[in-house]
Amino acid sequence: MAAAEKNELLQGTLDMLVLKALQLGAMHGWGITERLAQGSRDALRIGQGSLYPALYRLEKQGFIDSDWQTTENGRRARYYALTAAGRKRLAAERESWRRMSKVVELILAMESVP
Amino acid sequence: MSWPRRGRREQVDARIAEEMRLHVEMEAARNIERGMPPDEARRRAHVAFGGRQRVMEESRDIFRARWLDELVADTRYAARTLARRPTFLIVAVVSLGLAIALNTTMYSVLDALINPVIDVRRPDLLYRLQYFGNARKRLDRRAIPDALRAAGHSYEGVSGYQEGAPALIERAARATAMNVATVRPDFLPLLGVRPLTGRVFAASDIYDASHPIVISDRLAAKMFLAGETPLGATIEVNGVGSTVIGVIPHYGEVPALWNDAWVLPTVDALPGIPLNIIRVRDGADPQLVHNELATLAANLAGDAGEVKGWTRFYMKPWMSTQFHATHFHYALFGAVLAVLLVACANLANLQLARGLGRSRELAMRAALGASRGRLVRHMLAETALVAAGGLVLGVVLTFWGVHLLSATIPDTIADYIVKPHTNWRVLAFAALTAVVCVVLVGLAPALRVSRADPNELLKSGAGTGAHKKHTRLYGWLVIVEIGLALAVLCGCSALLESAWHLSDREYRVKALFGYDPDPLLESTVSLRAAPSTRVPVADMAADLVERIRSVHGVADASVHLGAPTENRGVMADDGHGILKEVPAPNWGVVLVSPSYFTTMGLPIIRGRDFAPGDRDTRNVVVDSLTALFIWPHQDPIGKLIKFGDAKAAVPWSRVVGVVSDHRDRKQYPDPLRELPGLYGVYRVVSSWDSVSVKNAKGAYPLSVTVRATGDAAATAIAVHHALIPFSTGGVLSVSTYDEMYRISWRRTRSEFVGSLFSIFAAIGIGLVAIGVYGIVAHSVAERRREIGVRIALGATSRDVLHAILREGNVLALAGVALGLYLTLQLKGNLMAFLDDATFFDAPLYGAMGVLLFTIVIIAAVRPALQATRIDPAESLRNE
Numbered sequence: 001m002a003a004a005e006k007n008e009l010l011q012g013t014l015d016m017l018v019l020k021a022l023q024l025g026a027m028h029g030w031g032i033t034e035r036l037a038q039g040s041r042d043a044l045r046i047g048q049g050s051l052y053p054a055l056y057r058l059e060k061q062g063f064i065d066s067d068w069q070t071t072e073n074g075r076r077a078r079y080y081a082l083t084a085a086g087r088k089r090l091a092a093e094r095e096s097w098r099r100m101s102k103v104v105e106l107i108l109a110m111e112s113v114p
Numbered sequence: 115m116s117w118p119r120r121g122r123r124e125q126v127d128a129r130i131a132e133e134m135r136l137h138v139e140m141e142a143a144r145n146i147e148r149g150m151p152p153d154e155a156r157r158r159a160h161v162a163f164g165g166r167q168r169v170m171e172e173s174r175d176i177f178r179a180r181w182l183d184e185l186v187a188d189t190r191y192a193a194r195t196l197a198r199r200p201t202f203l204i205v206a207v208v209s210l211g212l213a214i215a216l217n218t219t220m221y222s223v224l225d226a227l228i229n230p231v232i233d234v235r236r237p238d239l240l241y242r243l244q245y246f247g248n249a250r251k252r253l254d255r256r257a258i259p260d261a262l263r264a265a266g267h268s269y270e271g272v273s274g275y276q277e278g279a280p281a282l283i284e285r286a287a288r289a290t291a292m293n294v295a296t297v298r299p300d301f302l303p304l305l306g307v308r309p310l311t312g313r314v315f316a317a318s319d320i321y322d323a324s325h326p327i328v329i330s331d332r333l334a335a336k337m338f339l340a341g342e343t344p345l346g347a348t349i350e351v352n353g354v355g356s357t358v359i360g361v362i363p364h365y366g367e368v369p370a371l372w373n374d375a376w377v378l379p380t381v382d383a384l385p386g387i388p389l390n391i392i393r394v395r396d397g398a399d400p401q402l403v404h405n406e407l408a409t410l411a412a413n414l415a416g417d418a419g420e421v422k423g424w425t426r427f428y429m430k431p432w433m434s435t436q437f438h439a440t441h442f443h444y445a446l447f448g449a450v451l452a453v454l455l456v457a458c459a460n461l462a463n464l465q466l467a468r469g470l471g472r473s474r475e476l477a478m479r480a481a482l483g484a485s486r487g488r489l490v491r492h493m494l495a496e497t498a499l500v501a502a503g504g505l506v507l508g509v510v511l512t513f514w515g516v517h518l519l520s521a522t523i524p525d526t527i528a529d530y531i532v533k534p535h536t537n538w539r540v541l542a543f544a545a546l547t548a549v550v551c552v553v554l555v556g557l558a559p560a561l562r563v564s565r566a567d568p569n570e571l572l573k574s575g576a577g578t579g580a581h582k583k584h585t586r587l588y589g590w591l592v593i594v595e596i597g598l599a600l601a602v603l604c605g606c607s608a609l610l611e612s613a614w615h616l617s618d619r620e621y622r623v624k625a626l627f628g629y630d631p632d633p634l635l636e637s638t639v640s641l642r643a644a645p646s647t648r649v650p651v652a653d654m655a656a657d658l659v660e661r662i663r664s665v666h667g668v669a670d671a672s673v674h675l676g677a678p679t680e681n682r683g684v685m686a687d688d689g690h691g692i693l694k695e696v697p698a699p700n701w702g703v704v705l706v707s708p709s710y711f712t713t714m715g716l717p718i719i720r721g722r723d724f725a726p727g728d729r730d731t732r733n734v735v736v737d738s739l740t741a742l743f744i745w746p747h748q749d750p751i752g753k754l755i756k757f758g759d760a761k762a763a764v765p766w767s768r769v770v771g772v773v774s775d776h777r778d779r780k781q782y783p784d785p786l787r788e789l790p791g792l793y794g795v796y797r798v799v800s801s802w803d804s805v806s807v808k809n810a811k812g813a814y815p816l817s818v819t820v821r822a823t824g825d826a827a828a829t830a831i832a833v834h835h836a837l838i839p840f841s842t843g844g845v846l847s848v849s850t851y852d853e854m855y856r857i858s859w860r861r862t863r864s865e866f867v868g869s870l871f872s873i874f875a876a877i878g879i880g881l882v883a884i885g886v887y888g889i890v891a892h893s894v895a896e897r898r899r900e901i902g903v904r905i906a907l908g909a910t911s912r913d914v915l916h917a918i919l920r921e922g923n924v925l926a927l928a929g930v931a932l933g934l935y936l937t938l939q940l941k942g943n944l945m946a947f948l949d950d951a952t953f954f955d956a957p958l959y960g961a962m963g964v965l966l967f968t969i970v971i972i973a974a975v976r977p978a979l980q981a982t983r984i985d986p987a988e989s990l991r992n993e
Contacts, residue, residue, distance in 0.1 A: 028133075028136070028519060029133055029136070029137050029139040030136065030137045030141060033137075034144075047162075047163075047164035047165075048137065048162050048163045049134070049163045049164035049165060049166065049168070049169035050164065050169065050172075052130065052134070052169055052172075052173055053169065053172040053173050053176055054132060056173050056176040056177065057176050060176060060177075074135060075139075076132075077133075077136055078129070078132075078133050078135075078136075106462070
């Protein structure tokens with residue numbers, strides 16, 4: 001049960017990170033992991049495979065859109081792009097993340113009462 | 115978005131796999147860039163990606179979940195909505211179930227006709243062989259059969275049979291007349307029919323003096339009791355004792371097997387039996403068979419010294435007798451289809467009424483973000499659930515209906531409407547019907563209702579969305595329902611009336627025949643006579659009549675035959691020397707025994723009947739129709755007539771009597787203007803009359819009419835027996851008028867179809883009543899406030915009732931009009947069962963119209979009465 005809750009939390013976070021990565025422009029799956037790795041200065045290590053179910057879920061929910069395109073190397077790749085709903089969603093998630101992290105920070109900063 | 119909508123798994127899998135492969139390749143390429151050896155780079159890329167199988171599974175689930183989730187959600191929602199209205203649910207499921215069951219049961223009948231179960235080995239490889247050319251005459255009789263047998267590489271064998279002729283079959287006290295075909299010994303084995311008991315013929319049977327015979331199961335059932343075995347029993351076929359060696363099934367649709375007994379020819383007669391069946395080898399190219407036969411034909415033509423190209427063989431599929439839908443099937447299917455349409459219209463109406471009532475709910479959901487497609491899907495899901503329920507009920511009822519139908523189809527019409535059976539096609543048909551129902555019932559109202567503008571609906575506050583346009587749609591549906599139900603009802607009443615007519619002796623005599631057909635028999639016999647060109651017929655006829663008169667159970671007998679005449683025209687003399695030529699292309703004179711009219715029971719209406727002394731005179735009796743046509747408004751007695759134009763040297767005949775006409779009045783409504791094309795002038799057969807005798811088969815067949823004292827069918831057997839010595843083995847048949855004109859048969863058919871129609875009509879009317887009740891009740895609920903205001907303003911119950919029923923009256927009247935129109939359109943299909951007098955029975959249809967109208971009004975009155983009891987205060991407070 002605890003593990004499941006943890007996954008869910010991670011999943012929510014991963015969705016936000018993916019949306020953020022796509023805010024910079026349309027990208028294929030591998031490109032997204034690269035962006036996340038660069039952005040976190042290689043500190044974030046997600047199982048690369050778990051990116052894909054997240055992408056499909058976001059697409060199903062209508063936050064991102066996908067299409068077959070050609071990479072600069074001439075390979076066919078599925079490119080993902082943010083939709084309008086996705087941009088709104090990212091803004092909302094970001095806002096709630098800020099609030100949440102502030103709250104968490106406040107709680108963690110509590111000093112013990114003697 | 116290009117989501118694969120339906121779970122096309124392969125497509126989804128391919129997409130995921132391609133993305134994963136690309137990912138790993140790109141990761142590996144980056145690793146190589148960073149200086150790793152290729153193998154290591156690839157390994158690391160795989161590790162970084164993680165468990166592929168798990169990713170694949172997870173991704174697939176996401177794709178699958180979308181529509182599945184929605185489907186489950188829609189279905190649940192629909193189920194909840196339906197459960198809230200159990201009455202609607204039950205009415206809907208039961209009416210659809212009944213309609214589906216009716217259609218599927220009828221389809222099972224058609225299916226049994228279209229796809230008969232025939233136990234014949236590979237009937238698709240059987241062909242009818244036809245031979246053209248006259249090499250046969252120039253060659254030895256065995257040359258062609260031998261050549262055909264020797265040649266066959268592409269075919270398994272060739273054989274043939276001679277089509278059956280009616281023969282008298284007797285065993286102990288039982289006797290019947292059935293068709294007996296003569297077959298070559300290898301015919302039945304080649305045809306590949308499996309005997310039910312015993313065996314079929316073998317080559318040596320042709321020398322067997324005990325006359326082996328193979329009989330049909332149908333004949334066996336007639337001649338043998340349930341416990342008796344036919345094998346080895348002796349039956350007499352036209353007086354020849356024959357030993358039963360096997361029983362095979364009777365198949366009404368398979369050539370040769372549509373007979374009831376099969377015998378072998380004598381050794382001498384064998385070459386005369388045609389070669390008309392060929393069995394092609396399995397897998398042989400039909401073209402190859404054609405080529406082989408063409409080569410054979412060319413060789414035969416060469417042997418006969420014939421100009422090349424005359425002799426030919428042709429092949430046609432043996433089972434070419436395809437099922438043709440008759441009026442009977444159209445009428446039955448039309449009726450059940452009408453019931454289905456009534457059920458669909460009914461449901462559409464109820465859905466529509468409910469949908470309109472729910473417009474606000476739908477508008478609310480639309481406003482909350484449900485797409486129009488989603489709303490339509492919800493309503494469709496509801497219909498689909500109802501249809502699924504209807505399908506289940508329908509299939510259960512079909513099994514029951516097929517069982518019931520098999521048990522009730524009268525034996526006499528079993529060839530026409532075979533016993534149905536259930537199979538996968540029948541079930542597929544039921545499913546298809548249910549799908550059609552979903553489309554017919556669900557789609558139109560769902561689209562219509564979902565199109566309502568949410569803003570409008572929400573703004574209108576108390577509005578219910580019952581716009582005029584919608585009201586009009588369900589008005590139309592009610593009209594169609596009533597119309598279809600009335601057409602079925604009229605069909606039903608006409609059929610039952612016709613059955614009643616046919617069973618009414620007086621009606622038969624007066625309106626259909628002009629005489630009583632019950633005690634009459636008709637026989638056709640080729641008289642035994644030495645082959646020559648022409649043979650005097652008067653003495654032969656007199657002998658024959660004397661012989662038949664002596665048969666037990668015969669009251670009277672007479673002979674009649676059409677005389678060949680030089681009839682370029684007919685001259686009539688009005689008795690004062692004024693001649694007139696009457697064009698009469700089909701005319702001749704009918705030669706009869708003096709007792710012809712008494713045998714037939716035709717009354718003489720003027721002058722006198724023939725007497726024995728009229729033989730060898732030129733006295734004629736004409737029928738009333740002919741008299742009216744030739745001598746309109748004159749007394750025909752004493753007038754002269756001759757069969758030939760003015761110059762022809764043909765003797766004049768004198769009219770001595772006028773006999774009541776018994777021709778089909780349907781065909782000749784106006785004898786003064788239209789020429790009756792049949793013989794209507796009778797003369798006693800005299801010593802100068804002759805018939806041609808072409809070959810050993812005997813003379814031109816004579817027709818014999820016999821009046822029985824008691825049971826006509828039993829007398830027919832006795833007469834048949836008595837005629838055997840006179841016949842040459844050519845045509846010999848005896849049938850009752852009842853069989854000939856299929857009177858009992860038609861009555862049974864009308865009764866059977868009429869009772870089926872009465873079931874259809876009852877269901878249709880029930881549905882209409884339910885539908886009308888539902889619509890009016892709904893309309894009352896809609897107008898609750900309006901009615902409340904009216905009552906508050908002083909409207910009486912009468913006024914309210916009027917206001918509600920007025921609308922219904924118009925719809926019901928329009929429906930009745932449509933129904934009567936449809937009935938007239940159905941004329942073509944129903945005429946096959948009915949005679950004119952029955953069909954144009956306007957009072958009957960009028961009565962049915964009034965009946966249906968009354969039922970509709972009664973159905974409408976109850977909810978309308980409820981409307982009068984609306985408490986104005988309460989109805990206004992509720993708003």
